[in-house]
Amino acid sequence: MNETALLSIAATGFVVAFSHAAIPTHWLPFVMAGRGQRWSKQKTLLVVALCGSGHVLFTTVLGVLVVWLGIETSKWTGDVFPWIAGGALILFGLYYLVRQARGDGHGHSHFGPGGHAHGSSGHDHASDRKRIDTGHGVLLLEVFEDGVPPRFRMRAEGDIVPLPAPGALSLETVRPEGTRQSFSFVARDGYLESREEIPEPHEFTAILTLSHGDHGHGYEVRFEEHTHAAAAQATTNGATASGGAAKTVKSDRAIILGLLALLTFSPCEGFLPVYLSGISYGWAGFVILSVILAIATVAGMVIFTGLTLSGMDRLQLGFVERYESGILGVLILFLGIGIIFLGF
DSSP states (O other): OOHHHHHHHHHHHHHHHHHHHTSGGGTHHHHHHHHHHTOOHHHHHHHHHHHHHHHHHHHHHHHHHHHHHHHHHHHHHGGGHHHHHHHHHHHHHHHHHHHHHTTTTOOOEEOOBTTOOEEOTTSOOGGGSEEEEOSSOEEEEEEEOSSSOOEEEEEEGGGTSOOOOGGGEEEEEEOTTOOEEEEOEEEOSSSEEESSOOOSOOOEEEEEEEEETTEEEEEEEEEOOOHHHHHHHHHHHHHHSTTHHHHHHHHHHHHHHHHHHHHHTSOOGGGHHHHHHTGGGHHHHHHHHHHHHHHHHHHHHHHHHHHHHTTOTTOOOHHHHHTHHHHHHHHHHHHHHIIIIIOO
């Protein structure tokens, strides 16, 4: 067994699995569920580890099929098998690169204004934001929560109108029950962002005040709730009603099972070519790669969930989701070339 080659495959597999775990869809739902259910950080991370294990298990079952078929095929293909396996990996790699070129797998953000559903992160779609005409230009206000806790963000339409100074801008939300909350802003790269997080649900009137010298101008915009937040709020309300403790336990069980099913039946398809590349190492290689898959996946999901829960809201991983297909394509091409020419 060429230990150096196996180490290269294992290292590539770790990067594939860890990058896959970094996608917000693999940890952001747990952050939202934990906040909606008022779970402790420890409980949330335990749920993440449980669901991550289901994700790994289903991927491993598929890996068994890949390895078994590969071993059986290699018995009658002999020395030609590395070319067959390597060629298949190269095709896989090219497939992922084509997906990336077509724009598949890019990230998205969930906006609150006007009932609009989603907008691509990194793009300016004015229809996804509240437009505020100040008389000196149009400002765009949104609820931004793409892989981070929700905060207000403000940009200038067309990036032509200068943004107000953070100190000249204030915002207050008024909820249907009369609850008020004030928000202050800080300057980021090309936009302003609220210091404070926006609690669920995202249904309120936002009163924006712009100061000009010794006077100010006020503007009101209406934000409406979306399904995911309404469900979280309904769950929270259920916990405070009569029999709230029992309802919370029942709700917890349903949410955990839902998250488990979501992760279990969406395997890490990018790791299957890694299994294919390790077929020449037999079942021993399969076990090693499965351990790598489990460690990288569960650790990645727990780490990114934990960082977000700890307030590391500056953690921006949308680029991983946007370029996942490209990353996988390059790595799988490397494995295919390695099998054919480097003796992997």
